[in-house]
Amino acid sequence: MSRLRHTTLTLTELSQRVALPVTTVTEIVELGIVEPLERQPDWHFDEQVILILSRAARLHRDLGIDWNGVALALELLDEVESLRQETEQLRRRLARFV
Numbered sequence: 001m002s003r004l005r006h007t008t009l010t011l012t013e014l015s016q017r018v019a020l021p022v023t024t025v026t027e028i029v030e031l032g033i034v035e036p037l038e039r040q041p042d043w044h045f046d047e048q049v050i051l052i053l054s055r056a057a058r059l060h061r062d063l064g065i066d067w068n069g070v071a072l073a074l075e076l077l078d079e080v081e082s083l084r085q086e087t088e089q090l091r092r093r094l095a096r097f098v
Contacts, residue, residue, distance in 0.1 A: 008037060008044040018053040024067075028056060031071045 015022045028034060029043070034052050036043040052074070059070045
């Protein structure tokens with residue numbers, strides 16, 4: 001049976017992958033935008049956080065939003081996506097009755 005390989009990145013590797021300084025990634029973690037899988041002895045991240053950090057960096061760069069604002073924007077965007085999915089599920093259920 002084959003197992004999926006779970007790749008983790010150190011703080012430095014993650015910083016390099018998203019082209020952000022380590023201090024910036026550290027600030028982003030402290031704001032709760034992303035969470036490390038492990039904190040001891042060093043931070044290690046699931047490589048899926050690359051997508052979140054890339055999205056956060058675009059909001060920061062393109063819209064000039066500070067990191068606190070980015071955290072809020074990402075939370076609101078996630079909520080909007082969740083509501084869209086819920087709306088679509090309700091529409092499908094309603095379609096059965098119409």
